Amino acid sequence: MWPQLEWSTRSELLNLAEQAGGIIAQFESVEVNSVTAQTWLNEKQAASIECENLNAHRINISALYDHIKDWDPLNEQALKKAHRQLMLNLSMRAGQYRGTSVAIYHHGRNIYASPPATGIARTLSELFTELNADHCHPLYRAALFFNVFESWQPFAEANGCITRFWLTLLMRSWHPLFQWLNIEQSWLASIDELAEARQAERNERSEAYILWLTGVLRTSLNELAQKLAICSEETVDEVQKSSDKFSDMCSVKGSEKWPTARKVLFLVNKERGISAQRIAELLGLSSRAVEKQFARLKQQGKLERVGSPRGGYWRVMVSPSQQLSLPEC
Template sequence: MSNDYIPPFTMTEEITNLTIEIGQYVGMIATYELLHPNPVLRRENRIRSIHSSLAIEQNTLSLQQVTDVIEGKRVLGPPQDICEVKNAYEVYEKAAAFDPYSIQDLLTAHKMMMTGLVKEAGCFRSGNVGVFAGTQLVHAGTPARYVPELILQLFTWMKHSNYHPLIKSCIFHYEFEYIHPFADGNGRTGRLWQSVILQKWQPFFAWLPIETLVHENQEAYYHALQMANNDGESTVFVEFMLQMIRDALKELAESQNEQQKKSNVGIHVSVNVGKNVGINEQKVLLLLQQDGRLTIKVLAETLAITPRQVERIIAKLKKQGLLIRHGASKGGYWQVNLPDK
């Protein structure tokens, strides 16, 4: 088989539009997260993700029971289900350290996920497998002897592909499930690895509960997989997963907007800048203090003002010595230079 394997996929107008729409949500959410970090919400969403991903695989524990297991409380439930939760929490907590292009990291993640549950945890399967709906075979996994080679080809393609990370992660998810490289745990590992890929693009995907929407649309999820199998390419599955990502981001953005309205105070500013600096100037300083590489466009969208207004604000702050530019317009960054209190 060729090492230049390219997964069958067709770019569609729907995929292009979804990618653009998701990008708009990502910009708003990433900026909000810089200003309003919420560790409690992040932890709650991670637990929701773990519960949903395992529920798809028939884990019987409720969300509250999953929470109790993670918090070290005693839970009455099947030992295997409890083990699944403990394993999943451990691997999700360490997911940010994984290299999405490392097969060894994938095997490590699978070992963490499936230790105590299957004999071949952390190893590609030695035998052939099939996916069944009741007694009906709906998909036969790739013959075991081809699995290592196909996974290598998939990772090589992913590393060198120029597709947007959103699209690339969805194609990977489908191809991974099609190969079905492990004796068990393919679904939960595939969903985890898509999250790992997306985290390297935008860190907040580490706790975005995409799996919750997949669980709520589980029948459609499996239908999209089957449709892609029938089509011989991943396109329909990519469209479905992008819709799930879009919906998860939309839900989060709407929640952030509600929190902002309830606060009724806009962006809280705690920088010492003196009386000659207005509220928008203070907001710009706080945003750039969090991330000096934010663009004029992002600043304008975040503050609901025009790019020209942002340019004037930056010029004023620079003249006052509160902003210092390092590097060129592309690739450079702003340093916030606040006076001592």
């Protein structure tokens, strides 16, 4: 599973795999609403730009993150396309590997000198062949990709932005939860340590890049677990609120004899945005049966849909006194 790596590095990756697997097991069923998801992606974009000291108006980073589901992390042509979109109208070599050498400076000191550009095409082709191998665990793919990209810096500009985005894609290919790993922020917080890793690689200390990456991923996983825990608590709170509303209804004298339509109206009126599935659970019905109730009540002018089918909610259009006389349907 972890070929061509020293035992200490394999051990670090195995520990990370266990940590990531625990997050998947604990939070797989947690729902992240669209507003929160977009906020997290915006945070990733902002941190990635800050890592590069680039002006947000100069690079088209939203072209990558706003369409994160559309990119194939195992496709080399997709990588070039991502760079082309990122550097659109900013670089003559957007979407092309560099043709000259590059250097990286940290606090005014040269800490990296690139290998000759003539070897990039072959190296990247071999990289993507390995990434597509059946034996590749997602973490190994991420480690391998990072090691090659840091060693070769294949583009003339914005290698860091592309690397962070591609690491996100590779982790997302393991599980969708990991698209929100804020690798970018953890990277930003560890810039000095990355400079040390680059110096170590320059001095031929193997796997310094991968060991640095394991630290970044560990921090990112811890932070993601904390965020998902908060979302999980909010979900539990919402379920409890729904249950409380149902208890309110049950406490009303004679409610057990109410027609189904009135029960639906009561719950919708008590909790804006309650789903058909949740009402079905509370009333012991199928979701399809509740959807039929919604359709009838809307046709009768007693319910109104506000907003889109996914992001909207139902609004009750009749008074409580009118609800009392609702016939069974």
